[in-house]
Amino acid sequence: MPTLSARGLAVPPSPIRKLVPLADAAKARGVKVFHLNIGQPDIETPAVMRDALRSFDEKVVAYSPSGGTDALRRTLLDYYAGIGVPLSPDQLLVTTGGSEAIHFGMAAAMDPGDVILVPDPMYANYISLAAVLGVTIVPVPTKVEDGYRLPLDWEPYLTPKVKGVLLCNPSNPTGAVYSADELQAVVDFVIRHDLYLFADEVYREFVYEGPLPPSLLTVPALGDRLVVVDSLSKRYSLCGARVGCLVTRNAGIAAGAMRLAQARLSPPLFAQLLGSKATALAADYFDETRETYRRRRDIVVDALQAMPGVVVARPEGAFYCMARLPVDDAEAFARFMLESFSHEGHTTMVAPGGGFYAQEGRGRDEVRIAYVLDEGELRQAMECLRLGLEAYNNR
Ligand SMILES: Cc1ncc(COP(=O)(O)O)c(C=O)c1O
Known part of the structure; x- marks a missing residue:
């Protein structure tokens, strides 16, 4: 055998x-x-989304474009413009959930043996997806006693193999929301050492103290080293639909992720149909x-x-x-x-x-x-x- x-x-x-x-x-x-x-x-799940599914009347359930349907892409680009992030269409790729965005983003940017620094504890599937890709996670310990704060000095974690940092903000599983100072320390670190920053912002709206923190996509200095993972699963209670997106200003990563997207043909059509109705939801x-x-x-x-x-x-x-x-x-x-x-x-x-x-x-x-x-x-x-x-x- x-x-x-x-x-x-x-x-x-x-x-x-x-x-x-x-x-x-x-x-x-x-x-x-x-x-x-x-x-x-x-x-x-918002009624307007569930209704969209009921009124589907195409005669063929066809593949969609690998990067997502026009309707959903427009919806997502509008959503991002609404949070202060104007994007060009080639900077956004529709994925089968945020899970696929993590997978595609890491696969396009990291080689087997490359190291990614991730605050520990972390979303468990990072460990699984890194294992699939042969990427090594080096945990950056955080602890309950101080509410899982991030280090302000990341230098002790730097080795020649480190190629990126992965942050989940707000964090699954700890519920931590990182302060401007904590984020600035990571931003400075990745810029100083020419690293990628992967930001998983699927819980962006779920913040219970103070104003919503801005997306890292609003930090111009990160430029093309930033890869953002996003998902409609939690935002609109659409977990079973399986739809999310990857956002990056890095043309190479966007192109690599698109080639991976082409290899899996297209994201699920019905999920995109539901997701595209987000434009109909009230601002509040x-x-x-x-x-x-x-x-x-x-x-x-x-x-x-x-x-x-x-x-x-x-x-x-x-x-x-x-x-x-x-x-x-x-x-x-x-x-x-x-x-x-x-x-x-x-x-x-x-x-x-x-x-x-x-x-x-x-x-x-x-x-x-x-x-x-x-x-x-x-x-x-x-x-x-x-x-x-x-x-x-x-x-
Ligand atoms: C932090 C985080 N990222 C990504 C995902 C992936 O979600 P999905 O693939 O449903 O979009 C989840 C799901 O629980 C999550 O908690």
């Missing part, structure tokens, strides 16, 4: 999804599972969503902080937090919650924290929690977590 590829074997299972069979088994036993393991919002569309998440955040964080031995920082953005639990092994605890625990017929599913760290050994007593359910359910989910912790530690 031929061997399996080393790169395929290096891809870890997703910490967000690997316990799903246990959740399915719990549901089969009649237990209701509160899914705090995955960033799947319960917010209604995000205000209500933002308030909803702010309240949910406070319910979850207040409940966690009241649990003995739990350490958590109040997230400033996105809709996640990392919580340190008083357990020996957070994955064993997450399994226990699904296999052996229920309270009034309910249990809570969380994502084991270790999978969000590139640094071996970190996150073993942490979980990532997504506050994506309504307030009543979140309260119940937190009560299950509190009682589950007691039961786990007394077993």
